[in-house]
Amino acid sequence: MKVVICGAGQVGFGIAERLSAEDNDVAVVDFSPKLIQQITEILDVRGIVGHGAHPDVLVRAGIDEADMIIAATLYDEVNMVACQVAHSLFNVPTKIARIREQSYLQPHWRDLFSTDNMPIDVIISPEIEVGEMVLRRLELPGAFDTVSFADGEAVVAGVSCDENCPIVDTPLHQLTDLFPDLKAVVVGIYRDGHLFVPRSSDQMFVGDIAYFVAAKGQVRRTLAIFGHEEREANRVIISGGGNIGLYVAKELEQRQKGAKIKLIENDRDRAIKIADNLDRSVVLHGSSLDETLLLEADSPDADTFVALTNNDEVNVLSCVIARRQGVANTLALVNNAAYPDLARSLGISAHVNPRQITVSKILQHVRRGRIRGVHSIQNGLAEVIEAEALDTSPLVGKPLKEIGLSENMRIGAIFREGELIIPRGDTIVRAHDRVIIFAMQKAVRRVEQMFRVSIEFF
The missing domain is CATH 3.40.50.720 (NAD(P)-binding Rossmann-like Domain)
Structure with missing residues (x-):
């Protein structure tokens, strides 16, 4: 995929870092020679010094062959005009813009960004995204990282395992026996700077950070099991x-x-x-x-x-x-x-982390396949991805224990016809199920492939 990124600041750098690591053809445009020098020295990307909304600069960046433009400069107006130029002159299929000024986003001005006016496919508002993340943390103070998937029916949360955590030193498979009716599963553990997908025989230790997927109605109970019973902030x-x-x-x-x-x-x-x-x-x-x-x-x-x-x-x-x-x-x-x-x-x-939140939101629209949501974990070491399973997906029609998923990914939940299912070995994914997967960065491309439309589908 060929992507032009306008803006080499923190967000632009973060997106370029992720996309270039996945072997995409990435060009970054910024008015600052210093920022362009820094990004090209560190990442495998092309750097162009110039104004991100100027057609001649965009042409030098390869906009005429680009699949996507991501406008993430510090200036809303530059981002908007860059998308307009990409659409009107170069017919770029996907246009994403970061817009911070809330006046542009008022409901009664919603037609501003329509195809007939200023064609922007995806608008990212960092203030709203970060604000909503803060509000979720206030609602669940026992968790330090929370995000909702599956129309809000599933919650992914990170929680610290301290001395008061009663389930440390307990193999994960025993937790299923101890809490058979609990709709929650541990999908990742961060320990001593290392993030990994745990096996059923693994256990959590004091000092670990555990990431779990839970039904929205059982998040507080799951936090209590980890020893966190903090009340909602009032x-x-x-x-x-x-x-x-x-x-x-x-x-x-x-x-x-x-x-x-x-x-x-x-x-x-x-x-x-x-x-x-x-x-x-x-x-x-x-x-x-x-x-x-x-x-x-x-x-x-x-x-x-x-x-x-x-x-x-x-x-x-x-x-x-x-x-x-x-x-x-x-x-x-x-x-x-x-x-x-x-x-x-x-x-x-x-x-x-505002940058991580904004990058996650953009990645949701960059990822190939039927991707509905993305959340970056630990500065990109892993991603939680919600994707829709198609008839041609290798996940469909077989018990999960027979599929042989990579050790670098784990299915945390399946959303089917309004019901959230916590998967077991004999669970079978059906077409049109929405699957929530925790994937290490090296496995993200594989997840995309599992949910892409194959040629046989037609």
Whole structure:
């Protein structure tokens, strides 16, 4: 597949890294010679210095033969025009744009991005995607990574195994005997910097991070089995009143009528503006690194402290301060890929990575085959993929134990006619089932092939 990526920043780099590793023909366009030099030195991609919306620059990138353009520059308008040029002049089949300004995304302007106006096939809004991830973490504070699949009927969650986890040192196959009616299965384990798909004889140890797939109605029970019975956050302190912080506060006001929300914003003008946009939240002006201000926000009585500023270091340090003042759960927004492990070592309960969330959303539309959803795990070491099984899929019609799946992938759930099925060895996948698979990066291409339409289908 030939892909042109506009923007060599964190998101553009992340997409280029994943696609080039899978032997796709990738060209990256950016106005910064420094960024282009960096990306071409590290990745096997072609780099073009220039404006991402200019036709002559896109031609140098090979747009006339491209299957897809991904416009992920810092500027919405450049992204939109790049997609328009790709459509109008070069008839590129798939056009994806990152758009951050919420005004463009208002429901009453939905026709703006139609084929007759500004033809963009997929719009990625990082603020909304990240905000929704934060809200899911607040709903399930025992998990540090959560995403929904199968129309919300299945949840994939990551959970830390600490000293209070009662099922450590227990072979996974025994968990099935201990909890026969539990609709959940462990699909991945992260241990000492290494992620792997566990076998039934494997067991979890203290310090591990386990990833499981569970029916939505049994997620809390599954977390309790892991020793996490934290309640949904009701008293929340938010640090940072940017687009993400404001979105989270507004949604909390609407979704949890009894929630008590305090928001800290360092910029006075911004604090006044967001105070006018919120109904029940208390907005405080100042730095979240100020211990006195955190106490003024009643941090010792808070359920969760959420740091959403645009500064990783401020987010991490303010979470440490809040935890020292008695906040049980803390969540930090971090862009630096090296910070998640540091955050965990400092006792921070969870983190969100905007780049990883945006990359996951884009990959959902890049993956070949009948792919309905994608979520990246541990900075791309693995992916959780939801795909629709076709009549020609090698998964269909045979018991799973006879198919011989790669040791680098595991089926976590099957969604069939509104029912979620946790697979066993004798489970048979039917055509049109939606299958949720945990796959190590080296197995992702194989997953795509299993769900592609073969020529015999026609």
